[in-house]
Amino acid sequence: MNQSTKKLEIFKLFKKSKKFSIKWSSYFQVYEKIFSKYKNKKIKFVEIGVANGGSLFMWQKFFGKKAKIIGIDLNPNAKKLEKYGFKIYVGSQSDKNFWKNFYKKEGKIDIVLDDGGHKNLQQISTVHYSLPHIKDGGKIVVEDTSVSYVKKEFYNPSKYSFINYAKNIIDIIHRRSPLLNKNLNFYAKKIFFVEFFESIVVFSIDAKKCFANKQVKNNAKNEWAIDYRHNEYFRGLKSKLDREYGLLNKRNFFRKVTRKLFYRNFLFNLLDNFKIKKIFKEIQK
Numbered sequence: 001m002n003q004s005t006k007k008l009e010i011f012k013l014f015k016k017s018k019k020f021s022i023k024w025s026s027y028f029q030v031y032e033k034i035f036s037k038y039k040n041k042k043i044k045f046v047e048i049g050v051a052n053g054g055s056l057f058m059w060q061k062f063f064g065k066k067a068k069i070i071g072i073d074l075n076p077n078a079k080k081l082e083k084y085g086f087k088i089y090v091g092s093q094s095d096k097n098f099w100k101n102f103y104k105k106e107g108k109i110d111i112v113l114d115d116g117g118h119k120n121l122q123q124i125s126t127v128h129y130s131l132p133h134i135k136d137g138g139k140i141v142v143e144d145t146s147v148s149y150v151k152k153e154f155y156n157p158s159k160y161s162f163i164n165y166a167k168n169i170i171d172i173i174h175r176r177s178p179l180l181n182k183n184l185n186f187y188a189k190k191i192f193f194v195e196f197f198e199s200i201v202v203f204s205i206d207a208k209k210c211f212a213n214k215q216v217k218n219n220a221k222n223e224w225a226i227d228y229r230h231n232e233y234f235r236g237l238k239s240k241l242d243r244e245y246g247l248l249n250k251r252n253f254f255r256k257v258t259r260k261l262f263y264r265n266f267l268f269n270l271l272d273n274f275k276i277k278k279i280f281k282e283i284q285k
């Protein structure tokens with residue numbers, strides 16, 4: 001066990017919980033990083049996957065008395081934990097109607113953490129059906145996402161794995177850029193950013209920050225800077241022409257032709273791709 005993990009408050013609370021729980025050792029540093037700002041706040045925290053209830057006690061102590069801790073499990077035995085002050089719902093995380101009723105009763109939620117069945121449909125349903133009901137500034141956290149690479153029991157890797165779904169959301173977030181010229185669906189309008197940790201994916205929700213993007217200029221004058229993006233392969237020639245003739249800094253015909261020939265030439269893109277391919281190969285090892 002990593003020494004700095006042992007010192008974390010959340011880890012100490014986990015160890016002291018009065019009911020059994022198992023978590024992966026790397027999770028505690030992630031919890032501290034993503035959840036600390038909610039401590040002692042009046043939040044609604046939902047954990048899917050109650051089991052013996054060990055983590056529910058940890059969350060209650062960590063977030064404090066003002067937090068309402070809600071558990072969801074398919075196993076009706078989980079209801080027993082209500083005597084400790086938790087609210088428990090019995091139902092399946094992959095059932096659309098379960099979520100409909102759940103959010104009708106509970107209203108908006110601050111944090112949903114999925115430590116349930118971990119199957120692709122279960123994890124994906126949690127995000128898909130919860131997303132419209134998370135408060136701005138809230139989070140959906142999915143644990144054990146490494147099962148997206150596990151064959152036994154989980155039938156992964158698959159086109160429909162949770163991780164592939166999450167990668168898809170990277171594309172959807174980019175729709176807010178006018179460069180993509182795409183419609184903003186409710187994912188694009190709600191998910192401000194996504195964080196990938198080892199085995200944990202975090203969706204940070206904030207509709208107010210998910211506006212369609214546009215460029216803004218500051219008040220200073222655009223003086224002399226020229227974008228050197230396409231100058232990679234002919235840097236020497238470019239500065240010689242600039243120095244000796246001062247031609248390339250002017251918006252004239254000669255500049256247009258040289259740009260076409262030397263800078264925006266697709267052959268240079270092929271050369272770039274050749275180098276990129278080598279880097280891709282290197283990191284795959």
Ligand SMILES: C[S@@+](CC[C@H](N)C(=O)[O-])C[C@H]1O[C@@H](n2cnc3c(N)ncnc32)[C@H](O)[C@@H]1O
Pocket residue numbers: 020021022023047048049050051052053054055056072073074075091092093094115116117118122
């Ligand atoms: C890993 S355990 C939860 C452990 C608990 N969070 C802890 O740390 O102490 C997973 C739980 O998810 C529940 N579960 C499995 N499939 C589910 C589903 N479709 N909907 C809701 N809960 C489910 C199981 O019954 C089990 O209790």
